[in-house]
Structures are given as structure tokens and as C-alpha cells.
Amino acid sequence: MILITDLGHIDKKFDRSVITLGNFDGVHLGHQELVRMVIRRARETGAASMVVTFRPHPLKILAPEKCPPLISIYEEKIKLFERLGIDVLVKIPFTVEFSAMTPEDFVKNILCDTLGAQEIFVGCNYRFGRARKGDVQTLRRLGEQYGFTVREVEQVSLGGEVISSTKIRTLLREGEVEHAARLLGRIYAITGIVVKGDGRGKGLGFPTANIAPKHAIIPSDGVYAVRLSVRDRLYDGIANIGMRPTFNKKVLAIEVHVFDFDEDIYGEDISLYFIRKIREEKKFKNVDALVDQIRSDIEIAKDILASRPSDEAVPI
Numbered sequence: 027m028i029l030i031t032d033l034g035h036i037d038k039k040f041d042r043s044v045i046t047l048g049n050f051d052g053v054h055l056g057h058q059e060l061v062r063m064v065i066r067r068a069r070e071t072g073a074a075s076m077v078v079t080f081r082p083h084p085l086k087i088l089a090p091e092k093c094p095p096l097i098s099i100y101e102e103k104i105k106l107f108e109r110l111g112i113d114v115l116v117k118i119p120f121t122v123e124f125s126a127m128t129p130e131d132f133v134k135n136i137l138c139d140t141l142g143a144q145e146i147f148v149g150c151n152y153r154f155g156r157a158r159k160g161d162v163q164t165l166r167r168l169g170e171q172y173g174f175t176v177r178e179v180e181q182v183s184l185g186g187e188v189i190s191s192t193k194i195r196t197l198l199r200e201g202e203v204e205h206a207a208r209l210l211g212r213i214y215a216i217t218g219i220v221v222k223g224d225g226r227g228k229g230l231g232f233p234t235a236n237i238a239p240k241h242a243i244i245p246s247d248g249v250y251a252v253r254l255s256v257r258d259r260l261y262d263g264i265a266n267i268g269m270r271p272t273f274n275k276k277v278l279a280i281e282v283h284v285f286d287f288d289e290d291i292y293g294e295d296i297s298l299y300f301i302r303k304i305r306e307e308k309k310f311k312n313v314d315a316l317v318d319q320i321r322s323d324i325e326i327a328k329d330i331l332a333s334r335p336s337d338e339a340v341p342i
Contacts, residue, residue, distance in 0.1 A: 027108045030116045031081075033140055040142035042073040043114070047148055049191075050079055052097035053106040055211040056182035056189040061110050063179065064147050068113065073144050075113045078137070079103075080120040087120055095242035097194060097210075099217065116141065129160030133168045143174045150178055184209060201246035203300040213253075213338060215299040216241040216280075220291045223281065232320055234266075234281040235291060237298060244280065245300055247307045251327035253338075254284050255297040260336060261287050264320075264327040265298060268307035283320075285328070301338075302330050 030036060046064045050057045061077060068075035081100060085093035098106070107115045118124070118136075127135075132155050137143040146165060154160040165176045181188050189209045197206040198214060207213050216239045223236035235254075247268035254261045263284040269277065282298060304326050310316040 027112055028114045029104060030114065031119070033116075033118065033136065036140060039140055040074055040076075040114070042071070042144045043076045043142045044068040044071065044073045044145045045076045045078055045137060045141060045143050045147070047078045047146065047154065048152065049083055050077070050098075050103065050107075051083070051094075051191040052194055052210060053103060053110075054097075054189050054191065054194060054209055055184060058110060058211055059182050060147060060149070060179055061107070061112060063177075065111055065113075067145060067147075067177075071144065074142075075111075076116060076141060077107055077112050077114070078116045078118065078141065081117045082120060084120050084125065087122060088125060094192070094195060097191060097198075097214075097241075097243055099240050102217070126156050129155030129164050130168060131155075132160070133165070134172060138172045138174065143172075145175045145177060147177045147179055150180055195243060198243050198245050201248055201250075201303045203245055203250065204302055213299045213301060214245070215255075215297045216244065217295060217297045218280070220294050220296060222292060223279070232283045232324075233288075234283050235296070237280040237282060237296065239280060244278075245303070247278075249304045249307065249323050251301045251304060251330040252282060253299040253301060253331070254282055255299070256284075256291055256294065261285065262328070262331045263287075264304075264324055265300070266307065283324070285324075301334060304330075 044064050044067045046060050048057070064077070065075045083093055083096060104115065137146065146169070148162060148165065150162065152162060155164075162176065162178050169176045181190070183189065187193075187209075194206050194209050197203075197209070203214055216237070218237040218239040218241070220235045221238045223234060244267060248266075250265045250267070252263050252265045254263050261284045263282050265280065265282045267278070267280050269279070280298070304323055310319065
């Protein structure tokens with residue numbers, strides 16, 4: 027896959043391409059189907075398959091207070107598009123100056139003259155250009171003028187449920203990680219750095235890795251059966267997200283106890299895959315009660331993970 031992050035550094039303009047445009051937060055099943063349509067059509071016509079998106083999300087520049095927390099981080103989206111098999115990923119730097127571009131200038135100067143648009147696939151609600159004045163009808167009109175075809179794609183549903191990034195965000199905030207996974211087409215994961223904790227887990231007999239996440243969306247407080255990817259290997263484990271009320275803590279922590287693992291991974295990047303929520307976080311009357319509950323949680327997590335394929339965490 028070719029990754030383009032600066033339109034000014036394209037050595038050779040594209041002759042023919044089949045393009046889809048959008049923010050693609052989460053790269054969920056609906057996005058994946060749209061991308062596969064583009065890939066199929068590009069192969070049929072001998073053109074390059076291309077995704078055009080923006081960095082950062084336009085709302086982060088134009089209305090930061092309205093920008094939702096994003097499901098995917100930058101590096102993750104690149105990997106997801108690459109695994110889908112797209113030929114070219116264009117990440118246009120979004121600035122205040124860029125936002126002032128008219129719909130016609132964006133289509134002519136970028137999509138046509140630079141990226142060689144032959145066909146463009148977009149969702150039914152797609153808007154673009156200055157003040158979001160461009161829509162699907164604008165694209166069709168400009169397509170007649172500049173010689174490309176527009177294909178409007180309806181939202182994808184799963185079991186009668188429309189798939190959207192907004193819906194997935196809500197599910198994750200509610201701890202519904204299995205439901206979110208069905209709409210994403212993969213297990214939801216966060217990446218982060220292993221940081222020093224207070225060492226209390228080890229003292230209780232359950233050493234934990236404390237995660238400082240890079241992702242903006244963390245599932246709701248509670249205990250989860252998880253898989254941890256570290257040093258290109260997957261391990262089973264259990265995670266607690268919350269304030270640790272038994273110890274009267276006031277800061278959110280993500281703590282992972284990894285089964286059959288005894289290595290120093292402080293400072294390393296890891297990925298944490300949320301398989302199923304086991305229970306809500308709660309305050310226990312004493313440490314012994316907490317330890318008994320942790321033992322029970324671990325057995326439940328092991329049963330859950332034993333019933334799931336070990337490679338399930340691998341996306342797409």
C-alpha cells in the first residue's frame with residue numbers, strides 16, 4: 027500500500043483511480059464493505075483503489091468541542107486499510123486554510139488533477155468543501171463536468187441494526203464490548219505504554235501491568251476477560267478499569283493481570299483486546315473479600331477465553 031501524507035510530495039500524478047472519501051473512524055463493517063466495493067471496481071477497470079481521508083478529524087480544527095473521541099488512532103487506521111488491500115491511502119492534512127477550499131476546487135484540483143478520479147464511492151450523507159456545502163448531488167454535477175462517475179452507497183446494517191461509529195462509541199462507553207466487536211468486525215483493542223503502578227496487585231498475589239492508553243475511548247469501568255499482545259505474542263488475562271474504590275483511589279487506572287506471564291515489560295507498547303465484560307467494579311469490605319473475588323474473576327475469564335479462538339484478536 028502507498029501512503030500519501032503530503033499532496034505536494036506526489037512524484038507522479040495518478041492516471042486512473044477508484045476513490046472513496048470519509049473519516050472512517052473505527053474502520054467498522056460498513057467502512058470495510060465500502061472499501062471492498064472500491065477494490066473490486068478498481069480491479070475490474072485496471073485502476074488504483076484509493077481511500078482519501080483527513081488528519082486530524084476536521085472537527086478537531088473547526089469545532090474541537092464537538093469532535094467525538096475517536097475509536098481508532100492514526101497508526102491503527104493505516105494498518106486496517108492495508109490489511110483490507112487498498113492500493114493507496116491518502117491522509118490529507120486538515121487545516122483552517124484547507125477547510126476554506128470550495129467543493130469544486132477540492133474535486134478538480136485534488137480528486138481529478140492530482141489523484142486521477144475515475145469513479146468515486148461515497149455514503150449517502152457525505153458532505154465536503156467549505157462550510158460542508160458539497161454533497162452527493164454536487165459530486166454528480168462535477169462528475170459530469172470533469173468526467174468521473176459517482177456511486178452512492180447506503181449505510182450497511184447487521185441484523186437490522188445500522189452500523190455507525192456513533193453507535194460503536196456508545197456501546198464501548200457502556201462496556202458492551204462484544205456488541206461493539208460485531209459492528210467493528212474485530213475485537214476492540216486499545217494500545218498503550220506499560221507504566222509503573224503502586225505495586226498493590228503484586229502484594230495481593232496478582233501482579234498487574236498498568237496501561238497508559240493512546241486511545242481516546244476506554245470501555246466502562248469494570249472487570250474484563252482480555253487478551254494482551256506483547257512482543258508479537260498473545261496472552262490471556264483479566265483487566266480492571268476503574269478507580270479501585272476498595273483502596274479509596276480517585277484516579278482511573280487500567281490494570282491487567284496476565285496469566286502465565288512473568289516478564290518485565292515496563293515502558294513497552296502493548297495492545298489490550300477486550301473479549302467480554304465479567305462484572306462491574308465494586309467496593310469490597312476488606313482485602314480478603316477482594317482477593318476472593320479476583321480468584322473467581324480469573325476462573326470466569328479463563329473459561330471465557332478457553333472457548334474463543336486464540337487468533338480471534340487479529341483484526342480483519
